[in-house]
Amino acid sequence: MSTLRIFSLSLLLLAASRLLGLVRDVVVATQFGLSGHADAALVVLSFPDLAVSLLWGAAIPAVMVPRMAGRDAAHISAEGARWSRLAALLFILAGMVVWWERLAIVHLLAPGLNAPEAALAAQTLGWSALVALPAGAVAMVGNAMLQAQGRLQWQYTGQVVFNLGLIGGLIVAAQTGQFAWVAGGVVIAALARLLLMRRASRAALPAAAPGRTWPDAASLHALGLALAASGLTVLYTLAARALMSDAGPGQLGVFQYAQRVGELPLHTVFAVASALALARLSAAESQGDSARAQLETRQWLRAMLWLSALIALAGMVAAPGVIRLLFGWGRMTAEAQQQVTEAMRWILLLLPLQAAQLVLATRLNSHRRIADQVLSYGAGLAALALAGALLPVTSWRGLAAYGAAWGTATAVLWWRLARHQADAQWRNAGVLLAALLVLATTGAALRSMPLPWALDLALAAVLFAAGVWALLRFDPLGRLVRDRYTSRRQRRAA
Numbered sequence: 027m028s029t030l031r032i033f034s035l036s037l038l039l040l041a042a043s044r045l046l047g048l049v050r051d052v053v054v055a056t057q058f059g060l061s062g063h064a065d066a067a068l069v070v071l072s073f074p075d076l077a078v079s080l081l082w083g084a085a086i087p088a089v090m091v092p093r094m095a096g097r098d099a100a101h102i103s104a105e106g107a108r109w110s111r112l113a114a115l116l117f118i119l120a121g122m123v124v125w126w127e128r129l130a131i132v133h134l135l136a137p138g139l140n141a142p143e144a145a146l147a148a149q150t151l152g153w154s155a156l157v158a159l160p161a162g163a164v165a166m167v168g169n170a171m172l173q174a175q176g177r178l179q180w181q182y183t184g185q186v187v188f189n190l191g192l193i194g195g196l197i198v199a200a201q202t203g204q205f206a207w208v209a210g211g212v213v214i215a216a217l218a219r220l221l222l223m224r225r226a227s228r229a230a231l232p233a234a235a236p237g238r239t240w241p242d243a244a245s246l247h248a249l250g251l252a253l254a255a256s257g258l259t260v261l262y263t264l265a266a267r268a269l270m271s272d273a274g275p276g277q278l279g280v281f282q283y284a285q286r287v288g289e290l291p292l293h294t295v296f297a298v299a300s301a302l303a304l305a306r307l308s309a310a311e312s313q314g315d316s317a318r319a320q321l322e323t324r325q326w327l328r329a330m331l332w333l334s335a336l337i338a339l340a341g342m343v344a345a346p347g348v349i350r351l352l353f354g355w356g357r358m359t360a361e362a363q364q365q366v367t368e369a370m371r372w373i374l375l376l377l378p379l380q381a382a383q384l385v386l387a388t389r390l391n392s393h394r395r396i397a398d399q400v401l402s403y404g405a406g407l408a409a410l411a412l413a414g415a416l417l418p419v420t421s422w423r424g425l426a427a428y429g430a431a432w433g434t435a436t437a438v439l440w441w442r443l444a445r446h447q448a449d450a451q452w453r454n455a456g457v458l459l460a461a462l463l464v465l466a467t468t469g470a471a472l473r474s475m476p477l478p479w480a481l482d483l484a485l486a487a488v489l490f491a492a493g494v495w496a497l498l499r500f501d502p503l504g505r506l507v508r509d510r511y512t513s514r515r516q517r518r519a520a
Contacts, residue, residue, distance in 0.1 A: 263410070402436075
């Protein structure tokens with residue numbers, strides 16, 4: 027299967043998965059509104075994947091893919107078996123720790139919950155973590171194996187299955203009034219994804235040959251650094267949600283809904299693009315072609331900055347209409363919708379920073395320079411903690427701290443990669459700063475001069491269409507995508 031076809035199919039499947047995640051949050055919002063009960067449901071539903079991502083999911087590809095890309099099937103099979111054993115052992119222990127400290131974890135993640143809601147969330151969270159954490163960690167190993175083989179479509183099929191399971195459990199819980207079904211949905215979803223990932227990742231591989239039981243010392247050292255790097259970015263979300271929750275019941279939901287909608291388009295595209303790019307850049311580095319890797323990084327960064335700015339601009343304009351269509355029914359009042367709209371616009375302002383961070387981190391991964399990421403993300407977490415400590419306890423404190431984290435982390439990442447490559451990419455830095463200025467101005471103007479929501483949607487559609495046309499016509503990577511799709515249609519017609 028060609029790279030372009032894999033990208034298209036993977037993007038479609040990932041978009042389906044992300045949309046199902048959005049549907050899950052819409053169900054929570056319409057059933058519970060902005061309330062402590064909604065915050066409890068969101069904690070239980072999101073904790074397994076956030077915990078696995080924090081402790082495993084984002085780090086494993088950074089370690090495994092550069093060591094498996096371009097290698098033979100037997101090597102991939104053996105590495106996958108070693109990492110699966112380690113994942114199962116570590117996360118069975120992690121599930122037991124979560125069960126033991128379940129109430130403390132809920133208080134940490136959602137300090138704004140009252141005692142009955144916190145106790146309900148803690149019990150449900152404890153049971154689901156015992157199964158969902160080890161199942162999710164082993165499934166992430168399968169994801170890395172598929173990424174190394176270039177078979178991303180199966181990875182995102184697993185995410186679709188997972189989100190369908192969560193939605194099913196949530197619907198049953200809402201219909202029966204039994205909150206325990208939320209945990210049942212998490213467990214069923216995690217096991218279904220695990221079975222699919224194990225079957226797909228090993229379908230084209232031989233059985234693992236006898237050899238080492240565990241990964242080697244160098245891989246474990248790299249894993250430690252990668253865990254620190256990837257885990258810190260997940261902590262941004264967890265810490266920002268906790269700061270929002272501290273402002274009162276329902277505020278965690280404001281952040282969750284705004285983040286889900288605001289970050290969905292960019293992260294859907296980038297998740298597939300970065301997975302393909304990591305293997306491609308790693309292969310170029312292993313072949314000694316650093317110049318090509320550097321050129322591709324520069325072009326890729328510019329394209330992602332323009333794309334993220336376009337998505338953010340259109341999203342800011344469309345925010346009232348999008349929130350009304352998604353959350354404008356059930357128990358979500360007009361005031362609640364307005365809160366989510368304002369939070370979503372702040373999240374959208376940060377998209378160019380996140381796009382730059384994702385490109386820079388992928389490039390550093392191809393160099394296996396994970397320590398630089400640890401430094402960058404640690405600086406971002408320090409900025410988040412400082413903002414959270416200095417700012418008053420208000421509904422916008424969590425959003426401001428979240429922005430401080432991404433701004434600091436991106437700046438340090440840029441500096442580290444520029445120093446390593448002797449290429450500061452001043453033109454791309456100018457694009458980033460200009461995009462942030464335009465978006466901040468747009469957000470302020472829209473807040474002072476609100477438009478009818480239907481007009482917002484129409485204007486956003488025109489802006490987005492014009493922006494996509496410009497990218498496909500003038501951006502080098504955009505022209506490449508356009509030309510490949512055009513030649514493909516022509517071949518089919520012939």
